[in-house]
Amino acid sequence: MAPTNNHRTRCGDTRFPRNVILLLVTIFVFLMAAISIAWLVMHPHDPGFAVTSLSVTNFSLSDSQVRGRYEVGLTITNPNKIITQVVLHRQGSLLLYDSELYSKAAVQTTVNLEKLTNKSVKVDFEVKDQHQKVVPPILGRDLNKGVVNFNVVLKVTVRFEAGIWPSKDELLDVTCKDLDLEFHPKTKGTGNLLGIGKNCSTKNAAGRT
Structure with missing residues (x-):
């Protein structure tokens, strides 16, 4: 039986906040890594x-x-x-x-x-x-x-x-x-x-x- 439109909508609604959280975590990790590398270089x-x-x-x-x-x-x-x-x-x-x-x-x-x-x-x-x-x-x-x-x-x-x-x-x-x-x-x-x-x-x- 083909999935209903409501089911697709719920799946889309779930994936969006997960992707946003993953993006924010990635940005945060990148910034922390950049800051750590900068201080290591300046020492x-x-x-x-x-x-x-x-x-x-x-x-x-x-x-x-x-x-x-x-x-x-x-x-x-x-x-x-x-x-x-x-x-x-x-x-x-x-x-x-x-x-x-x-x-x-x-x-x-x-x-x-x-x-x-x-x-x-x-x-x-x-x-x-x-x-x-x-x-x-x-x-x-x-x-x-x-x-x-x-x-x-x-x-x-x-x-x-x-x-x-x-x-x-x-x-x-x-x-x-x-x-x-x-x-x-x-x-x-x-x-x-x-x-x-x-x-x-x-x-x-x-x-x-």
């Missing part, structure tokens, strides 16, 4: 970070807590031929002889870098660590000697922007190690960076350095 590199200054005021020790206000001076370098935006998050931390002190920066700082340029920025934050812990005795001894070693860790979002292409974001940990601060007896609780500063290392969420 943007993580910005470079270097500590140029570090100072601390109101630095104090107790048996279980370390307190202080810190100002970190950074130079951020864009090695890419595309615009790079760097956002320094409110969260940061200091490492003192394997003791990690968490803090929140006073402000969230955004730095826009043109291609192959660098900028200087300062980040202020205060440590009021509420976690009770044993302060290493060596920290007190080094403070009495006048030099304390710090590591600074910052959370950073990097956004790469290249013309018509959608931006690409990365979340990085920026670690600046072996920063020696000198404390003078006449300025109790105040320390400043010894030397000319140091470069920092970066690591993304996937663990790449």
